[in-house]
Amino acid sequence: MSEYSDKELLDLFSKEESKHLAFNTIMRKYREKVYWHVRRMLVDHEDTDDVVQNCFIKAWDHLDGFRGDSAIFTWLYRIASNEALSFLKKKKRRFFLPIHDVESELSNLIDTDPLYSGDEIRKALDKAVIKLPERQRMVFNMKYYDEMKYEDMSAILGVTVGALKASYHHAVKKIEQELSED
């Protein structure tokens, strides 16, 4: 697959004849990263599929207005992060679930989901991650799994690098505490 720069992709997207080529290239390049980012937040595949599709549809709708101030990757992650957090918020509001019940629901899903294949220690980690506050969970996932730079995370989440480092530090401590209790 040819490696287009962000600028080239934006130029291609601005022309009717190459719009689909540009967008397909963007989707192929980022679909898995965006998917796993959302899946680790929502746990359920079907919910994740909905959110990821919405994320790319929004990207299609608004890519023309994207000024390229940030990388497409950062912009997409930002949409995906907001969509995932918004989905969780709506889920709680729609079903009047207290936070604890949402945690329980996600935790139960790990035990029963045929699309989950983690061993015992991995299961303990995934359940410990679910117990973190949502934004802290997102920070932990982006750093621990995606090994993302704090500067990129800062651009995506709109939080200072210092605050992200502190958030990651606290998340790691909480998770290690959880794992040591199991």
Added chain:
Amino acid sequence: MNTNKDIKDLQDEDPQLSSTLNSIRNKAESYQVPTGYFEKMEDEILTRIQTKNKSVFNSVLNRLKRPQVSVPIGLALAAITLLLLTKKPVQENSVSIPQISQEELINSGIYIDMNEDLLLESYFSATPEQANLTEEAVFFNEAEQYLIDHKMDVNLIMNEL
């Protein structure tokens, strides 16, 4: 309580991961996807993009088909029907149409979030200054908050569904 030095230490370096966390990091992904999922994703998204403007109704219908939505809606509708059937009229000769506020709908569990596309459309038509979209304007939450802040008539949007 954290001292300034503690906070500086937190910001200077990442915490040392325990051997457990280090070892798990290198394991394969524990969440799985259906076979061929990523290969089909692009086609599905492009199909949705092409048909999205034609069929907002279908999108709502698909959400309603999901058991976690349809079951509570069914139960709530049954409860409301029962309530309306058993409610005695206040005055014998008066004819009243039951008024159900959005808050009551939410409390009864049959509230469905507005279609995001319609909500965003309303947001952009109410804010012509946003014609040159910035990426910040993409997000649903901001549009939702704007409509709430400006007390826009959400019923009008709901009627379009």
